[in-house]
Amino acid sequence: MPTSSLTFRRAARGDVPQVVALVERAYRGEASRAGWTTEADLLAGQRTDEVEVAALLAASDTRFVLASRSAELVGSMMLARHDGSLAANGTVYVGMLAVLPTLQASGIGRALLGEAERLTRDERLGDTLRMTVIGQRSELIAWYERRGYRRTGEREPFPYGKPRFGLPRREDLYFEVLEKAVDQRER
Numbered sequence: 001m002p003t004s005s006l007t008f009r010r011a012a013r014g015d016v017p018q019v020v021a022l023v024e025r026a027y028r029g030e031a032s033r034a035g036w037t038t039e040a041d042l043l044a045g046q047r048t049d050e051v052e053v054a055a056l057l058a059a060s061d062t063r064f065v066l067a068s069r070s071a072e073l074v075g076s077m078m079l080a081r082h083d084g085s086l087a088a089n090g091t092v093y094v095g096m097l098a099v100l101p102t103l104q105a106s107g108i109g110r111a112l113l114g115e116a117e118r119l120t121r122d123e124r125l126g127d128t129l130r131m132t133v134i135g136q137r138s139e140l141i142a143w144y145e146r147r148g149y150r151r152t153g154e155r156e157p158f159p160y161g162k163p164r165f166g167l168p169r170r171e172d173l174y175f176e177v178l179e180k181a182v183d184q185r186e187r
Helices: 013-027 030-034 050-058 108-122 138-146
Strands: 006-010 062-069 072-081 091-099 128-134 150-157 174-181
Touching: 006 108, 013 030, 013 050, 013 062, 013 072, 013 091, 050 062, 062 108, 072 108, 091 108, 108 128, 128 138, 138 150, 138 174
Parallel strands: 091 128
Antiparallel strands: 006 062, 062 072, 072 091, 128 174, 150 174
16 A cells, blocks of 8 residues: 555544554454554553543643545554643654554554654654653564664553553563654754
8 A cells, every 4th residue: 555645634532433443453452463563462451442542632732643545544643742732842752553453564654653753843742752662572663763763771661450551461561762853954
């Protein structure tokens, strides 16, 4: 699928069920195994739910960006200001980057990251993109590094004992923190 056929838009309240379904398919359960970004071997249970996505969508410091081909939702990501406001420069957190498993490795994830950079730069949301990736996902971290993200050396603990984040299948999970500076000169 050529990524030139993708359209991007900001999610609305009515998109919540579709976003949740996409994120769940991309990360958890058997459906996620059709792609390469599955967490099914590391975590069972849910990745998110409608309550969380609706609350994030309603927050002034957060937005979801949807990627569609024709009328089909094929990818999504969340952008959130790390310091609580999407109105001033700083760090923008990229989360819940999800692509339909059957379309992974077709350039949609790369296009979503490009859109995150464009929005961050053009709308002056910040000067740095930041994300966390499960540390055991070395192939995914390497993919982000090829996109210009770098390991900060920071690690964040996995929220064990909080089933809302998933049911760990291992006792050694943690998050690796990655960042990328956004070139502000490309305005």
